[in-house]
Amino acid sequence: xxxxxxxxxxxxxxxxxxxxxxxxxxxxxxxxxxxxxxxxxxxxxxxxxxxxxxxxxxxxxxxxxxxxxxxxxxxxxxxxxxxxxxxxxxxxxxxxxxxxxxxxxxxxxxxxxxxxxxxxxxxxxxxxxxxxxxxxxxxxxxxxxxxxxxxxxxxxxxxxxxxxxxxxxxxxxxxxxxxxxxxxxxxxxxxxxxxxxxxxxxxxxxxxxxxxxxxxxxxxxxxxxxxxxxxxxxxxxxxxxxxxxxxxxxxxxxxxxxxxxxxxxxxxxxxxxxxxxxxxxxxxxxxxxxxxxxxxxxxxxxxxxxxxxxxxxxxxxxxxxxxxxxxxxxxxxxxxxxxxxxxxxxxxxxxxxxxxxxxxxxxxxxxxxxxxxxxxxxxxxxxxxxxxxxxxxxxxxxxxxxxxxxxxxxxxxxxxxxxxxxxxxxxxxxxxxxxxxxxxxxxxxxxxxxxxxxxxxxxxxxxxxxxxxxxxxxxxxxxxxxxxxxxxxxxxxxxxxxxxxxxxxxxxxxxxxxxxxxxxxxxxxxxxxxxxxxxxxxxxxxxxxxxxxxxxxxxxxxxxxxxxxxxxxxxxxxxxxxxxxxxxxxxxxxxxxxxxxxxxxxxxxxxxxxxxxxxxxxxxxxxxxxxxxx
Numbered sequence: 001x002x003x004x005x006x007x008x009x010x011x012x013x014x015x016x017x018x019x020x021x022x023x024x025x026x027x028x029x030x031x032x033x034x035x036x037x038x039x040x041x042x043x044x045x046x047x048x049x050x051x052x053x054x055x056x057x058x059x060x061x062x063x064x065x066x067x068x069x070x071x072x073x074x075x076x077x078x079x080x081x082x083x084x085x086x087x088x089x090x091x092x093x094x095x096x097x098x099x100x101x102x103x104x105x106x107x108x109x110x111x112x113x114x115x116x117x118x119x120x121x122x123x124x125x126x127x128x129x130x131x132x133x134x135x136x137x138x139x140x141x142x143x144x145x146x147x148x149x150x151x152x153x154x155x156x157x158x159x160x161x162x163x164x165x166x167x168x169x170x171x172x173x174x175x176x177x178x179x180x181x182x183x184x185x186x187x188x189x190x191x192x193x194x195x196x197x198x199x200x201x202x203x204x205x206x207x208x209x210x211x212x213x214x215x216x217x218x219x220x221x222x223x224x225x226x227x228x229x230x231x232x233x234x235x236x237x238x239x240x241x242x243x244x245x246x247x248x249x250x251x252x253x254x255x256x257x258x259x260x261x262x263x264x265x266x267x268x269x270x271x272x273x274x275x276x277x278x279x280x281x282x283x284x285x286x287x288x289x290x291x292x293x294x295x296x297x298x299x300x301x302x303x304x305x306x307x308x309x310x311x312x313x314x315x316x317x318x319x320x321x322x323x324x325x326x327x328x329x330x331x332x333x334x335x336x337x338x339x340x341x342x343x344x345x346x347x348x349x350x351x352x353x354x355x356x357x358x359x360x361x362x363x364x365x366x367x368x369x370x371x372x373x374x375x376x377x378x379x380x381x382x383x384x385x386x387x388x389x390x391x392x393x394x395x396x397x398x399x400x401x402x403x404x405x406x407x408x409x410x411x412x413x414x415x416x417x418x419x420x421x422x423x424x425x426x427x428x429x430x431x432x433x434x435x436x437x438x439x440x441x442x443x444x445x446x447x448x449x450x451x452x453x454x455x456x457x458x459x460x461x462x463x464x465x466x467x468x469x470x471x472x473x474x475x476x477x478x479x480x481x482x483x484x485x486x487x488x489x490x491x492x493x494x495x496x497x498x499x500x501x502x503x504x505x506x507x508x509x510x511x512x513x514x515x516x517x518x519x520x521x522x523x524x525x526x527x528x529x530x531x532x533x534x535x536x537x538x539x540x541x542x543x544x545x546x547x548x549x550x551x552x553x554x555x556x557x558x559x560x561x562x563x564x565x566x567x568x569x570x571x572x573x574x575x576x577x578x579x580x581x582x583x584x585x586x587x588x589x590x591x592x593x594x595x596x597x598x599x600x601x602x603x604x605x606x607x608x609x610x611x612x613x614x615x616x617x618x619x620x621x622x623x624x625x626x627x628x629x630x
Contacts, residue, residue: 124151130158134189136170143177151180158187165189171196175203185211197222201229209235216242223248227255235261238270245269246277253277253284260285265292275300279307287338290315298326298349305333305361312338317345327354331361341367348373352380359387369395378406385410392416397423404428404459411466412438421448422455430456430480440466448474457485464489474500476527483510490514495522502529502553512538520545527553529579536563543570550574555605556582561589568593572600579605581629588615598623605629 125146129138134157146152155174160166166189174181175196181204186192197218200207207230212218223244226233233256238244244267252259254277262278264270275296279286280303287310291300301322304314314336316322326349330336339362344350350373359365365388370376376399385391391414396402402425411420422428444467449455460481470493475481481504490496490511496519501507512534515523523546528534534557542549543566552575554563564586578601580586587610598604598619606616607629616630 124153126154126156127152128156128158130156132161134158134160134166135164136167136173137164139166139170140173143173147177152178153180154183155181156183156185156187157189158185160189160191165191167191168193168196168199172199175199179203180206182206183209185209186213186215187211188214190214190216193217194219194222194225198225201225205229206232208232211235211237211239212241212244213237213239214241219243220245220248220251224251227251231255232258234258237261237263237265238267239263239265241267242269246271246274249274250277253279253281257281258285261288262286263290263292264294265290266294268295271295272297272299272303276303279303285310287311288313290317291319292317294319295321297321298323298329301326301330302333304336305330306335308336308339310338311336313341314339315343315345316347317343319347319349322347322349324349324351324354327351328357330354331357331359334361336362337364339365341365341369343369343371344373345369345371346373348375351375352377352383355380356383356387359384362388364390366390367393367395369397370399371395371397373399374401377401378403378409381406382409382413385413388414390416393419393421395419395421395423396425397421399425400427402427404431404455404462405433408433408435408438408462408466411441411444411463414441414443416443417441418443419446419448420444421446422450422452423448424451426452426454428452428454428459430454430458432458433462435462435465438466440468442469445469446472446474448472449478450474451477453478453480456480457482457488460485461488464492468492468494470494470496472496472498474498475504476500476502477504479503479505482506483508486511487514490518495519497522498525499523500525500527501531502527504531506533507531508533509535509537509541513541516541516545520547522548524548524574525551527551528557529553529555531557534558536560536566539563540566543567543572545571547571548574551577553577553579554583555579558585559583560585561587561593564590564597565593568596572597575600577601577603579603580609581605581607583609586610588612591615591619594619595622598626601626603627603629 127142127146129142142152142155152174155178157166168191171192172195176199181200184200184204184207192215194217198221201222202225207226210226210230210233218241220243223238224247227248228251233252236252236256236259238248246269249264249270250273259278264275271294275291275294276299278284279289284307286308289304289308289311292315296319301316304311308314327347331354342358342362342365350370352375355370355376368384368388368391378401381396381402385394394410394414394417407420407422407428411417447463447467447470455478457480460475473489473493473496475486483506486501486507487510496515499515501511507528512526512528515526516538526542526546526549528538531554534554536559538557539554539559540563542552549572559580560583564580575597578597586606590611594604601623602625604619604623604626609630611630613630616628619626620628
């Protein structure tokens with residue numbers, strides 16, 4: 001092949017061999033660069049041949065795209081094609097349009113040891129482009145660069161360049177060059193439409209997972225193409241795509257018989273017809289279903305309850321047109337026999353009647369989460385607890401009709417309950433109740449009561465009597481509890497391992513002393529963030545009694561240098577994370593103690609302490625294994 005001549009006036013010559021030796025890694029590191037020309041030495045020209053009028057010399061650039069395409073698809077290997085892609089944007093885009101099946105291979109080509117060997121495109125590689133890097137040129141570069149290096153298996157695109165955003169051209173390049181693609185995630189790419197998705201559907205027939213989020217230009221047409229050409233699809237997420245509706249869902253339900261995971265969120269055109277077609281198919285393999293903010297009615301829930309025999313995880317959120325009848329039918333249809341986890345969020349139709357029906361109709365249910373369901377009360381919670389005999393985890397958030405009575409009764413009736421979480425339940429009041437008739441819950445291991453202002457020391461003492469086997473306790477944000485109430489709970493618990501008391505403003509060193517001495521053989525995590533009445537005495541007790549402690553947070557407590565020194569002399573051989581953020585009385589005097597503690601530390605937070613920058617630099621140098629925030 002003739003020598004290529006650069007006509008820019010710098011008298012530099014580029015031969016095909018020199019181009020082929022270019023390192024593809026350099027091109028890939030540029031990302032969005034449109035032209036790459038590596039510097040070369042001047043070529044020595046011997047003999048009588050002299051270039052007089054360079055403008056008349058032949059050049060590959062004068063060839064039409066069709067001819068250049070034929071030349072480029074005959075390049076012998078991945079390194080050669082990568083080097084050619086460095087020449088110009090035109091060559092790059094032409095190379096990215098060459099399908100793997102169109103590349104002419106030459107069995108007689110000798111490949112040197114330092115060159116890349118051709119390998120089967122099985123989709124080993126993952127690429128993620130976002131923001132300014134998300135351009136068509138970047139995608140074309142990825143398509144060319146990964147084609148002979150294991151093949152691209154996963155592509156994630158987040159956002160798009162505001163000036164040269166990704167379009168159908170870039171996605172088509174991926175489709176042509178990466179037939180092994182199995183996972184495609186598109187987020188906030190307004191210029192990618194049906195044309196790009198059609199190319200992916202036709203070229204990447206092994207596609208298994210598709211995520212489309214904020215893609216306003218993609219409609220049912222693109223989704224139908226995926227359904228018709230990608231029978232191996234197992235996971236589909238459609239979020240905030242206003243032009244995708246029932247037609248696309250029907251095609252997926254009919255063609256994608258291997259679909260196991262489905263998420264549809266904030267798509268106004270998806271209704272009962274689309275959801276029903278996905279679930280009512282006789283060959284439906286769906287196990288995970290999430291429906292959020294859709295215009296579906298009770299009919300869809302009835303279909304789920306009848307046909308969802310394989311569903312194990314179900315998440316229903318913001319379904320404004322679903323009434324009490326929908327949840328009642330879903331439970332009484334008795335089709336959710338495999339359901340293990342159920343989450344209901346912001347659904348006005350979720351009432352006591354529906355909750356009881358769900359408890360009856362889901363015999364395998366282990367994890368139940370109810371958020372912002374304002375019509376669920378104590379009666380429904382207790383009825384559900386009695387029916388759900390396999391329940392192991394219960395999470396209630398912003399359910400303001402739930403009171404102390406409902407919580408204690410539910411705990412008493414769940415013989416297998418292992419975890420209970422209450423968050424922002426404003427209906428809970430600190431009342432004295434008769435608990436002698438309630439059975440203790442020996443199975444409960446984790447109790448989390450967060451930001452429930454009415455939950456006080458009296459309630460805490462009653463919970464302690466019912467839950468003697470606790471291992472994890474989270475009471476963050478309970479401003480109403482005092483030392484007396486928490487000490488009563490501690491007297492009933494046998495072996496706490498993790499304790500979070502952040503923002504419990506009224507607790508003092510007395511509680512910490514009790515924790516340290518009672519659970520000296522088990523305590524591993526203690527969070528006292530913003531417990532302002534906790535002082536150095538607590539660190540002294542921890543230093544003496546808690547050898548297994550590995551995570552300690554005393555941020556914004558009344559800790560001084562003396563407390564840090566005491567901790568450094570303690571038995572904390574396992575301490576890995578220490579937070580002293582906001583302890584203004586911790587100064588440079590604590591540096592020697594922190595160095596000693598730092599022999600095992602992996603994380604140290606000294607933000608808003610009185611430690612100087614020079615002291616921080618000393619700690620950073622000495623504690624090279626530890627991440628220090630300052």
